[in-house]
Amino acid sequence: xxxxxxxxxxxxxxxxxxxxxxxxxxxxxxxxxxxxxxxxxxxxxxxxxxxxxxxxxxxxxxxxxxxxxxxxxxxxxxxxxxxxxxxxxxxxxxxxxxxxxxxxxxxxxxxxxxxxxxxxxxxxxxxxxxxxxxxxxxxxxxxxxxxxxxxxxxxxxxxxxxxxxxxxxxxxxxxxxxxxxxxxxxxxxxxxxxxxxxxxxxxxxxxxxxxxxxxxxxxxxxxxxxxxxxxxxxxxxxxxxxxxxxxxxxxxxxxxxxxxxxxxxxxxxxxxxxxxxxxxxxxxxxxxxxxxxxxxxxxxxxxxxxxxxxxxxxxxxxxxxxxxxxxxxxxxxxxxxxxxxxxxxxxxxxxxxxxxxxxxxxxxxxxxxxxxxxxxxxxxxxxxxxxxx
Numbered sequence: 382x383x384x385x386x387x388x389x390x391x392x393x394x395x396x397x398x399x400x401x402x403x404x405x406x407x408x409x410x411x412x413x414x415x416x417x418x419x420x421x422x423x424x425x426x427x428x429x430x431x432x433x434x435x436x437x438x439x440x441x442x443x444x445x446x447x448x449x450x451x452x453x454x455x456x457x458x459x460x461x462x463x464x465x466x467x468x469x470x471x472x473x474x475x476x477x478x479x480x481x482x483x484x485x486x487x488x489x490x491x492x493x494x495x496x497x498x499x500x501x502x503x504x505x506x507x508x509x510x511x512x513x514x515x516x517x518x519x520x521x522x523x524x525x526x527x528x529x530x531x532x533x534x535x536x537x538x539x540x541x542x543x544x545x546x547x548x549x550x551x552x553x554x555x556x557x558x559x560x561x562x563x564x565x566x567x568x569x570x571x572x573x574x575x576x577x578x579x580x581x582x583x584x585x586x587x588x589x590x591x592x593x594x595x596x597x598x599x600x601x602x603x604x605x606x607x608x609x610x611x612x613x614x615x616x617x618x619x620x621x622x623x624x625x626x627x628x629x630x631x632x633x634x635x636x637x638x639x640x641x642x643x644x645x646x647x648x649x650x651x652x653x654x655x656x657x658x659x660x661x662x663x664x665x666x667x668x669x670x671x672x673x674x675x676x677x678x679x680x681x682x683x684x685x686x687x688x689x690x691x692x693x694x695x696x697x698x699x700x701x702x703x704x705x706x707x708x709x710x711x712x713x714x715x716x717x718x719x720x721x722x723x724x725x726x727x728x729x730x731x732x733x734x735x736x737x738x739x740x741x742x743x744x745x746x747x748x749x750x751x752x753x754x755x756x757x758x759x760x761x762x763x764x765x766x767x768x769x770x
Contacts, residue, residue, distance in 0.1 A: 385552060385553055386550065386551065386552055387550075387551050388548050388549065388550055388551070388560055389514075389516050389548070389549055389551065389639070390516060390546060390547065390548040390549075390561075390638075391514065391516035391517040391519075391520045391546070391547060391632075391637030391638060391639070392520055392544060392545065392546040392547075392563075392632075392633060392637070393517070393520035393521045393523065393524040393544070393545045393546075393633050393637075393742065393743070394524060394543065394544045394545070394630060394633060394741075395524045395527050395528050395541065395542065395543035395544070395545075395566075395741070396459050396528055396541070396741040396742070397459050397460055397461065397528070397540065397541025397542045397543060397567070397618075397619060398542055398543065398544065398619075398625070398630075399429055399542070399619060399620050399623045399624060399625025400625045400626060400627075400629040400630045401625075401630060401740065401741045402427075402429055402455075402456065402459060402461075402619075402620070402625050403426075403427035403428065403429055403625045403626055403627040403629075403648075404427075404627055404628070404630065404634075404648035404649075404740040404741065405455050405459070405648075405737055405740040405741060406427045406434070406436060406451065406452050406455050406456075406627075407425040407426060407427045407436075407438075407627045407648045407649030407740070408648045408649060408736040408737045408739065408740040409451045409452070409454075409455050409737045409740075410423065410425045410436065410440075410446060410448060410451055410649065411423045411425060411648075411649055411650070411651060411734075411736050411737075412734035412735070412736055412737050413444075413446040413447075413451055413734070414440060414442040414444065414446055414651070415651070415732060415733065415734040415736075416444070416734045417442060417443065417444020417445070417446070418442045418443040418444045419732040419733075420732070421440065421441065421442035421443075421444075421651055422439070422440065422441040422442070422651055422653060423438070423439075423440050423441075423442070423649065423650065423651040424438045424439045424440070424649060424650055424651075424654065425437075425438040425440060425479070425627070425649035425650075426438045426626070426627045426628070426649055427452075427625075427626070427627045427649070428624065428625070428626050428627075429468075429620045429624065429625040429626075430620055430624040430625075431467070431468070431620055431621050432468070432472070432473055432474060432620075433473065433474045433475075433476070434452055434456075434473055434474070434475045434476070435475075435476045435478060436448050436452060436475065436476070436477055436478065436479065437477075437478035437479055438478075438479055438480075438649065439479070439480060439481060440479050440480075440481065441481050448475070448477045448479065449475050449477070452475050453470045453471075453473075453475070454470075455737070456468070456470035456473065457470040459541050460531065460532065460540070460541035461473075461541055461619060461620075465569060466540050466541060466542075466567070466618070466619055466621075467617060467618065467619050467620065467621025467622070468619045468620045468621055473620075495655045495659075495685040495686065495687055495688065495689060495690070495722050496653045496654045496655060496687065496722070497645075497654065497655065497656065497685075497687050498685060498686045498687050499643055499644070499645050499655060499656055499659075499684070499685055500643040500644070500682055500683070500684045500685075501643045501645070501655060501656065501659040501660040501662075501663050501682070501683050501684075501685075502635075502636075502640060502641050502642060502643050502660065502663055502680065502681065502682050503660060503661075503662070503663020503664040503665070503666060503667040503668075503680070503681045504635075504636050504639065504640045504663075504664070504667050504678075504679065504680050504681070505664070505667040505668040505670065505671040505672075505678070505679050506639075506671065506677065506678040506679070507671060507677045507678070508556055509746070511745075511746035511747075511748075512668050512671050512672065512746070513636070513745060513746035514636055514637050514639040515549050515556045516547045516548065516549040516556075516637055516639075517636060517637025517638075517639065517743070517746075518746055519547040519549070519559065519596060519597065519600070520545045520546060520547045520637065521545075521633075521742050521743045521746070522596045523545040523547065523562070523564065523592060523593065523596050523597075524543065524544070524545045524742060525742050526591075526592045526593075526595065526596050527539065527543045527545065527564070527566055527592055528541075528543070530591050530592060531566075535591055536587065536588065536591055536592075538568045538569045538571055538572045538584070539566050539567065539568055540566065540567030540568055540569065540615075540618055540619070541567060541618070541619060542566070542567040542615075542618035542619040542622075543564075543565060543566040543567060543618075544563070544565045544566075545562075545563060545564055545565070546561075546562070546563035547559060547561070547562055547563075548560045548561040548562075549600075556600075558600060558601070558602055558604075558605070559597055559600040559601050559605050560604075560605065560606065561605065561606040561607070561608065562589075562593055562597065562601075562605065562606070562607050562608070563608045563611070564588055564589070564592055564593065564607070564608070564609045564610070565609075565610055565611070565615060566588065566610065566615060567615050567616070567617075567618030567619065568580065568584075568610070568614070568615055568616060569616070570614075570616050572584040573614055573616075577614075578613045578614060579613035579614060580609070580610055580613070580614055585609045585610075588609050589607050589609060593607065627646065627648050627649050628646025628647075628648060628649070629646075631644075631645075631646050631647075633743065634646070634647055634648075634743060634744050635660070635743075635744065635745065636745070640680050641680070641682075643656070643660065643682075645657075645660075647660065647739070647744060648736070648739075648740050652722075652725070652726045652731035652732060653722060653726070655683075655685045655722055655725075658722060658725045658726055658729070658731055659683050659685060659692075659720075659722070659725060660744075661725070661729055661731070661744070661753075661754040662683070662718065662719075662720065662725045662728075662729065662754065663681045663682070663683055664744075664745050664754050664755070665718070665729065665753075665754040665755075665756070665759075666679075666681050666714055666718055666759075667679040667680065667681050668754075668755065668757060669757050669758075669759040669760045669763055670697075670710060670714075670763060672757040672760035673759075673760040673761070673763040673764040673767070674704070674764060675703055675704055675705060675710065675763060675764070675767055676699040676702045676703035676704070676710070677699075677702035678699055678700050678702050679697065679698075679699050679703075679710075680697070680698045680699070680700075681695070681696065681697050681714070682694070682695070682696040682697075683695060683720065685722075690721035690722060690723065691720065691721055692720050692721075695711050695714060695715065695720070696711075697710045697711050697714070704767070705767050705770060709767070709770050713763055713766055713767060716766070717759060717762060717763060717766065718759070729753045729754055730753050731753075733751070735751035735752075738751055739751075739752070
């Protein structure tokens with residue numbers, strides 16, 4: 382018997398979180414390479430700590446990229462533009478440790494094969510208009526809102542580093558309300574109370590009203606719990622308080638823990654890396670299946686081996702919500718979608734400098750035109766094909 386009521390939680394982070402700062406720099410380097418040479422091979426990793434940024438990895442490109450200039454510009458755009466935030470684009474040290482891609486990997490990719498072995502997942506569901514899990518979408522939008530009220534100086538005391546978390550209550554598998562909300566944001570010390578250990582209640586209510594209010598709307602009720610900077614204060618943030626690394630927020634990047642994850646990060650990788658491109662294709666397929674009305678939930682797994690173009694396996698799970706068999710869905714997918722790395726790149730138009738935008742607030746459920754894997758242009762084709770089975 383199915384559990385009638387359960388709770389599910391997802392988190393997000395702002396673009397000023399140390400890990401997300403690193404993701405954006407890695408993808409900023411990738412974009413710069415693709416602007417000069419669309420066939421660039423890039424695997425860029427970034428590490429940040431107090432006063433120091435290290436950019437490394439393997440890059441093969443025909444153009445010149447200025448890692449220092451790219452990094453400082455992104456750090457400034459994020460908002461680390463003053464010593465009061467503990468990290469400053471003017472003064473931080475930057476080390477460049479980039480070298481060329483291994484020829485052993487290159488020879489497999491040159492023939493159109495996958496750049497590595499691995500498993501990739503994609504998912505779509507009818508919980509939101511974006512066909513994404515509700516808890517994650519709310520957490521992502523709250524993180525975006527934190528950044529907006531900071532940059533627009535609606536709440537002038539907020540700093541770049543921040544995190545959000547949302548717990549959704551489900552009844553018979555359907556989301557019914559938001560049970561709790563976590564908002565954590567770096568801030569200046571002028572909103573501390575007399576003890577110097579906590580922000581004032583006025584500031585706490587102001588953050589709830591300005592950040593949560595416009596996003597959560599009808600999902601909250603009088604029983605919803607709010608946790609704002611729960612330790613009391615968050616003056617020391619960003620790289621001053623935590624080291625950051627590329628690829629450490631893979632659940633935030635994808636589906637908020639609602640489904641399995643293959644393990645590979647996205648940021649800093651060019652589209653020959655199936656960790657990224659095949660995960661995008663999985664989302665594209667799953668979203669089109671749900672959009673076509675063939676299932677209410679759809680989880681897809683693709684598996685690859687280095688040097689081989691065709692996937693080793695294609696798996697689809699719909700939790701009993703599909704109108705045709707899962708085996709039939711797999712057949713439709715193989716007939717209507719490009720699954721080899723070269724075909725994925727071409728069908729989703731991935732050799733473009735579009736990746737920095739993906740590096741914060743999630744790679745999926747976004748309406749921006751750069752996110753080609755969010756299109757539902759195959760839905761009608763799938764629906765007609767399914768009707769003929």
